[in-house]
Amino acid sequence: MYQIGEALIGNGNELAHVDLVIGDKNSPVGAAFVNNMADMSLGHTPLLSVIRPNLMTKPATLIVPKVTVRGLGDADKIFGPAQTAVGRAVADSVAEGVIPEEDAEDLVIIANVFIHPEAENYRKIYQYNYGATKLAIKRAMENYPSIKKVLAEKDRGTHPVMGFKVNRLWNPPYLQVALDLDNMNEMERIINTLPDRERILIEAGTPLVKKFGVGIIGKIRELKRDAFIIADLKTLDVGRIEVKMAADETADAIAISGLGTVESIEKAIHEAQKQGIYSILDMMNVEKFVEKLESLSYKPDIVLLHRNVDLETMKAERGEKLGEVTEWGNINQIKEILGKGKLVAVAGGITPERVDKALENKADIIVVGRYIIGSRDVRRAAQDFLDRMPQDPDTMRLAMDEDESI
Secondary structure: OEEEEEEEEOOHHHOEEEEEEEEEOOOHHHHHHHHHHHOOOOOOOOEEOEEEOOEEOOOEEEEEEOOOOOOHHHHHHHHHHHHHHHHHHHHHHHHOOOOOHHHOOOEEEEEEEOOOOOOOOHHHHHHHHHHHHHHHHHHHHOOOOOHHHHHHHOOOOOOOOOOOOOOOOOOOOEEEEEEOOOOHHHHHHHHHHOOOOOOEEEEEOHHHHHHHOOHHHHHHHHHOOOOEEEEEEEEOOOHHHHHHHHHHOOOOEEEEEOOOOHHHHHHHHHHHHHHOOEEEEEOOOOOOHHHHHHHOOOOOOEEEEEOOOOHHHHHHHHOOOOOOEEOOEEHHHHHHHHOOOOEEEEEOOOOHHHHHHHHHOOOOEEEEOHHHHOOOOHHHHHHHHHOOOOOOOOOOOOOOOOOOOO
């Protein structure tokens, strides 16, 4: 058996990222250890970790540079501060009981170490690689993270080196602002005026896409780099092509018309899954949308329901109880059909006063157009809805998690 761990510590060019594997000398890790020592590659030469010259650490540890070593300057950073940092971190892990001392002679470690070519501060290189190695060992020995932790964090985490965020809809409710416009200047004004909130989703409305093409999504991305952008293409046919077009322009989700055939809808949803973006099935004017949804082998990530303004009035006049049926239909039933983790969006003349009712009925996304984009004060209009929603979740958490044992 063997254990795997990783850790990222620090910032700037001296940032350290260590991936490592710990295992018995007679395990696959032991075989990989020997093979790496005997099979050196240009620019990625493995080296034994030492505490000082002529004193290698225990368990024996092999350092493999992740970044190509192109000259003596790069080599000095590996053979100096990084090598010592890893060696001491391993020895300290034994001293502190993280690695049992009685196992130190039987185990080996392979540590992949990242050193940025432009790193200059040797003290920081040492400090960050020491901390990252020690934390990676601890995580490996404790089998951190648990699968429960991974599933809880997979959509909320943000990698600091990426330089941008990939927003996932893991913590509803959300406010979807529908930019049903045909004027680019007005679009820019509205986007720049909206509150900077993670609960806001930006929809490239059908009029925008029809007038300016799917390239308008890229324009929105320029204005709001980290926004969650929905391409409202209302795809009916050739769904695969349209989904790919939207994904190529960095859309996070695409709206597919529920009026299409089952085959065309399934192809579009399948392509969205391949592209890694959300599929939204728009049930506008679909009479038997529950039956349509049940017939799909591939279920969408989100179902968009439109308000039936006459439904509640009709039932009230007949003296019928609404039960779980809302003006948008039976949201609970839709969620049961969709399965775990799927969302329901609602649209149709929603005002701030109706948000509470929509949320009480388990709606996850509130779609608003005219109330916000037609307002003289766009920021205030959007805030009217946001005030009725929870505060934004914390999605900027880094590697040091509060649930690790200390």
